[in-house]
Amino acid sequence: MTKKNIITAGILIAGAILTVKLFLLQVVDRQYKITAENNAYKYITIYPARGIIYDRNGKILVDNKNYYDIMITPMEVSAFDTTDFCRIFSLDIKDVRRRLASYRKHKRIIGFRTLQFLKHVPVETYNVFAEQSYRFPGFGAVMRSTREYPFNAGANLFGYISEADSAFLANHPSYRMGDYMGATGLENAYEKYLKGEKGYNIYVRDVHNRIKSRLENGEYDKSAIPGRNLSISIDGDLQQYGEELMKNKVGSIVAIEPSTGEILAIISSPGIDINELADISKYYNKIINDPYKPMFNRAIMSEYPPGSVFKAVNGLIGLQDSVITPASEFSCHGGFHYGNRKLGCHIHKSPLDFRNAIKMSCNTYFCNVMVAIMNNKKYKNIDERFDHWRKMVMSFGFGKRLGSDLPSELGGNVPSSSYYDKLYGKNRWNVYNIISLSIGQGELGITPLHMANLAAIIANRGYYYVPHIIRNSPDSTDRRKFEIRHYTAIGSSHFKPLIDGMYMAVNSPPGTGGTAGLARVDSLNICGKTGTAQNPHGKDNSVFICFAPEDNPKIAVAVYIENAGFGGTWAAPVASLIIEKYLKGKTGRPYIEKYVMDADLKQNVHVKEK
Amino acid sequence: MLSDKMNKYRHLDWILILCYLLLICIGWMNIYSSVYSEGSKFVFDFSKKYGMQIIWIVTSIIIAILITFVISSKLYRALSPLLYVFAIILLFSVIFLGRDINGSHSWFVLGPVSFQPAEISKLTTSLFLAYVMSKYDFNLKKIRNTLTVMLILLLPMLLMVMEKETGSALVYLGFTFMLYREGMSGWFLSFGMLAIMLFVITLKFSPLPAIILLFAIFMIIDGLFGRNLIERILEATPVIILLSFLPGIAGLKTFHFLKAIKPEYIAVIIVMITAVFLAIRNSKRRLEYTRGLLIGFVCAILLIFSVDFIFDKILQPHQRARIENLLGITEDLQGSGYNVNQSKIAIGSGGFWGKGYLKGTQTKYNFVPEQSTDFIFCTIGEEWGFAGSFMVIAIYLIMILRIIGQSEKQESSFTRIYGYCTASVFAMHVFINLGMTMGIMPVIGIPLPFISYGGSSMWSFTILLFIFIRLELSEWEY
Known part of the structure; x- marks a missing residue:
């Protein structure tokens, strides 16, 4: 082989490489023909309808309403009547001129792309524009949809959708600038089902840049796939009623169906006004600056001391550990005395057995129960006894996230022995340092969701399902997760005396010491436990957990109202109204309803004005 | 006349x-x-x-x-x-x-x-x-x-x-073909191409695949001069094993199961064992030839390790960007990759017969810059498609x-x-x-x-x- 032949071969090989690459580019690879950056094609995006959310009775909670985005393809814009254009959309002419100038300036970067010019144009305005659109070359419209809420309730639960921000876009390549995403609440948690899939139509331009036809009769088009509909466990009417009851009060209501763990209503008050939800960006500043923090979902994020409702837990632990029996009596003379200190109690007859202690919510009784638990000889020191107690408490789901499908659920707090070791020194503390835990005060942090779950556990006599919202989750692991029974460390037989006490608390004749007489509804057999939790900022928090009916319970409710006073005064009637509404479909106690709805308890709440 | x-x-x-x-x-x-x-x-x-x-x-x-x-x-x-x-x-x-x-x-x-x-x-x-x-x-x-x-x-x-005007300077590299014709050794040309290849591989992946490839090539060259069949087979085996590891080491998904056994380490072990073996054997014979190979090998290794230096310190930023774009290390379709992407779309959209003279859409309105020159x-x-091109x-x-x-x-x-x-x-x-x-x-x-x-x-x-x-x-x- 001569050198000439080698050089010739080299040149032929180089030529062959170019030819093969050319062939790949032009004939084999379709990528360079059907590409969005191909200036010969105009891609028109079709936005899918977002999934609709239905309540447990098949009523629509979250719906779609159509509107239009006005789009501009700067390359195609030629002279038009700017004044008329501005009149149709009520725009400022100077502003429009300025924007048009900026498009001209960035002509090369924009290319043939179509950009959003106006957002959220209502159908009526669009119709006016559509009639005259031939006068505005380069402008077009894309139908999109916004959320609509037939029930006047549930804003914090549903959450809002917003335009994807740049941080989100960077992590989610399937989203484009101007796409919407679920930002909070269920919209966020179930984004992947609700959003659907975008589609597009491809049009071909001719050499003069006019749209000629569909590309190969739409063979390469993609139709939009609408988002999946969600069916959730919320009862729309109950949710709405609950929000009405909570007007002018700060706190939460959570209602659960004990036999499934389905959440029937979840209210955080004050919440976002649902009328502001669809167009939240407009109200965002107002909402963010509201001293009552309507964005803050108290039902799952507020970690409160539970107050006396926690006596139910301590009582059950005492019974389970056999350090007391339902017949154990403790006497109470105005409080529990230890050392030279006293934990006060209200005036009631003495001594009381377990059932009556629950009924009358005797502090002294449960302090004694705590002392008994913490002196259990089975364990050798305070650390072990306390950790045993803590394990029992946490078997109720306290101190950790329950794992519901509500985004940003918090876990609360149940302190551990090491916490007290650190605080007082190892073996340098005893039951009297922690006595306030016995009545649900101290370092406990429990969310209203946890409290409702406690009510459900009592209703079920010892177990719970993870509270959840979704009913028809397309994801089977999700579904299975919510079908598991979680047993507490308490044997089911111990619930009987507790439930008896809770029944008596609500249903005893007036004047016999029941703490929750206001919650009594004829024939519903509501069982409940009041709580009055100390609040360092002002009046006590009013707490109530309950379920009904006593046998085969259908609903378990927790109500927590900040700075309202006694549990029996406010939280109990609110909870009973919720139960009545749910079980009877209507309420038959207008005086109680009026009493609750007229109350303005919000003013007691200490807020930092901004 | x-x-x-x-x-x-x-x-x-x-x-x-x-x-x-x-x-x-x-x-x-x-x-x-x-x-x-x-x-x-x-x-x-x-x-x-x-x-x-x-x-x-x-x-x-x-x-x-x-x-x-x-x-x-x-x-x-x-x-x-x-x-x-x-x-x-x-x-x-x-x-x-x-x-x-x-x-x-x-x-x-x-x-x-x-x-x-x-x-x-x-x-x-x-x-x-x-x-x-x-x-x-x-x-x-x-x-x-x-x-x-x-x-x-x-x-x-x-x-x-x-x-x-680096582009024109690069054209001068073409004169090597003339020099080759006029008596320059073909080894210079081969080594030049090898250098480009190693440069690209090092830049695109990492020095390791480049070294392994280099070693394999030198063993093939050495093996071509091997005396008998057994020697050739002995040298071919590690070469084949080494080359089969390459995609895995370079991070390609071809041989996914190899990921688990960390092919890099095995490759390095093979390289070292064979290098020792070859060094002992070659020190006994063909001393002159071995020296040439050794010098080439050392130069190539030096090149591999100076790639980063050359790339970061000697090249201009826009040249770096262009090379990174070509090798797919970065993708910046609005910036440095804009021209080439637009150009590929234009050529690609031509298809086999093209859109017809004066009927192109991509190459109008200055989407492809330098449209009438470069x-x-x-x-x-x-416009003329594959046929015309x-x-x-x-x-x-x-x-x-x-x-x-x-x-x-x-x-x-x-x-x-x-x-x-x-x-x-x-x-x-x-x-x-x-x-x-x-x-x-x-x-x-x-x-x-x-x-x-x-x-x-x-x-x-x-x-x-x-x-x-x-x-x-x-x-x-x-």
Whole structure:
């Protein structure tokens, strides 16, 4: 082989490489023909309808309403009547001129792309524009949809959708600038089902840049796939009623169906006004600056001391550990005395057995129960006894996230022995340092969701399902997760005396010491436990957990109202109204309803004005 | 006498002239198409590029006729030293007197006319190389002669790099083909290609695959000289194992199951064991050959480890960006990758038969920048499709191979060397330019001969080609 032949071969090989690459580019690879950056094609995006959310009775909670985005393809814009254009959309002419100038300036970067010019144009305005659109070359419209809420309730639960921000876009390549995403609440948690899939139509331009036809009769088009509909466990009417009851009060209501763990209503008050939800960006500043923090979902994020409702837990632990029996009596003379200190109690007859202690919510009784638990000889020191107690408490789901499908659920707090070791020194503390835990005060942090779950556990006599919202989750692991029974460390037989006490608390004749007489509804057999939790900022928090009916319970409710006073005064009637509404479909106690709805308890709440 | 003189024109190289005429026609048509829009359609509109290109074409043809029929062929050999020096002076002075156009500081602007000394320098360097190397006692095996040639090549290259006209400097690498033809060892060429390959692999993946590949190649070379079958098999086995690990090491998904066993470590162990084995064996025989291999191996390893340095410290940021884009290390379709992506879309959208003349959409409205100069091939690709584009490539190949073929037939070594220089310059321009528009070469802004818009390139390529055509004829002068 001569050198000439080698050089010739080299040149032929180089030529062959170019030819093969050319062939790949032009004939084999379709990528360079059907590409969005191909200036010969105009891609028109079709936005899918977002999934609709239905309540447990098949009523629509979250719906779609159509509107239009006005789009501009700067390359195609030629002279038009700017004044008329501005009149149709009520725009400022100077502003429009300025924007048009900026498009001209960035002509090369924009290319043939179509950009959003106006957002959220209502159908009526669009119709006016559509009639005259031939006068505005380069402008077009894309139908999109916004959320609509037939029930006047549930804003914090549903959450809002917003335009994807740049941080989100960077992590989610399937989203484009101007796409919407679920930002909070269920919209966020179930984004992947609700959003659907975008589609597009491809049009071909001719050499003069006019749209000629569909590309190969739409063979390469993609139709939009609408988002999946969600069916959730919320009862729309109950949710709405609950929000009405909570007007002018700060706190939460959570209602659960004990036999499934389905959440029937979840209210955080004050919440976002649902009328502001669809167009939240407009109200965002107002909402963010509201001293009552309507964005803050108290039902799952507020970690409160539970107050006396926690006596139910301590009582059950005492019974389970056999350090007391339902017949154990403790006497109470105005409080529990230890050392030279006293934990006060209200005036009631003495001594009381377990059932009556629950009924009358005797502090002294449960302090004694705590002392008994913490002196259990089975364990050798305070650390072990306390950790045993803590394990029992946490078997109720306290101190950790329950794992519901509500985004940003918090876990609360149940302190551990090491916490007290650190605080007082190892073996340098005893039951009297922690006595306030016995009545649900101290370092406990429990969310209203946890409290409702406690009510459900009592209703079920010892177990719970993870509270959840979704009913028809397309994801089977999700579904299975919510079908598991979680047993507490308490044997089911111990619930009987507790439930008896809770029944008596609500249903005893007036004047016999029941703490929750206001919650009594004829024939519903509501069982409940009041709580009055100390609040360092002002009046006590009013707490109530309950379920009904006593046998085969259908609903378990927790109500927590900040700075309202006694549990029996406010939280109990609110909870009973919720139960009545749910079980009877209507309420038959207008005086109680009026009493609750007229109350303005919000003013007691200490807020930092901004 | 006169009849004798006319007689030689029967041997005029019509094939080259036909290629030339076809290419300038194709060029003009596509410049017209790329500038074309509604409104102005008048061909002699001198405010438009297609109008101006007519002037360049007409003047080029006049120059071609002058070279072919009027100027004596003896003049080139005599004047070549002078022309070379003249071009060097121009290249040098443009550094101080030149104007910035498109980021390079290599243009003289005289009123409406601007021209690039770099274009002339290709011609004068070719002539001077032919002059020096065709001398009676010239031999590339002599160190002194080799150094002379290096100096002739490196001086203009250096000046061009100083003008930030790296593209033209790269064209000079093409002269290696001529040097190879004139006696340079093929090992230099091979090693050059190996260096480019290693550079790319190191940059795209990591030094490890480059080292393993390098080792495998050297073992293959060594194995080719192995004495018996067993030795060859012994050497082939680690080579095959090593090469099969490469995709995994480079992070490709081909051999996914290999991920678990960390192929890098196994490869390194094999390399070390075989290296020791080879070192012991080769130290006993073929000492001289082993030394050559060893030096090559060490140089290559040094290159691999200096890749990062060369890339980060020596190259300009925009050059870095272009190379990273080509290798797919970064993807920036709005920034540095914009041109190439648009260019690929334009060519790709042409399909097999193209969209038809003047019917392209991509190459209108300045989506492809430098549309009538460096990226003119996009217009051809889009409007004439694979059929037309292949035709253009074919014409270039015919032209280049014809020049090489004719060069070989020349009695005069001056003509032969000059011919090879011409072929090298055309080949480099064509392959770099087309490779760039198709995204297999980094973006290097050099024109496509006879097709791209522009006066100084048109003139200099015409002169380059027609001097060869004229020199061919001098064979027939008695």
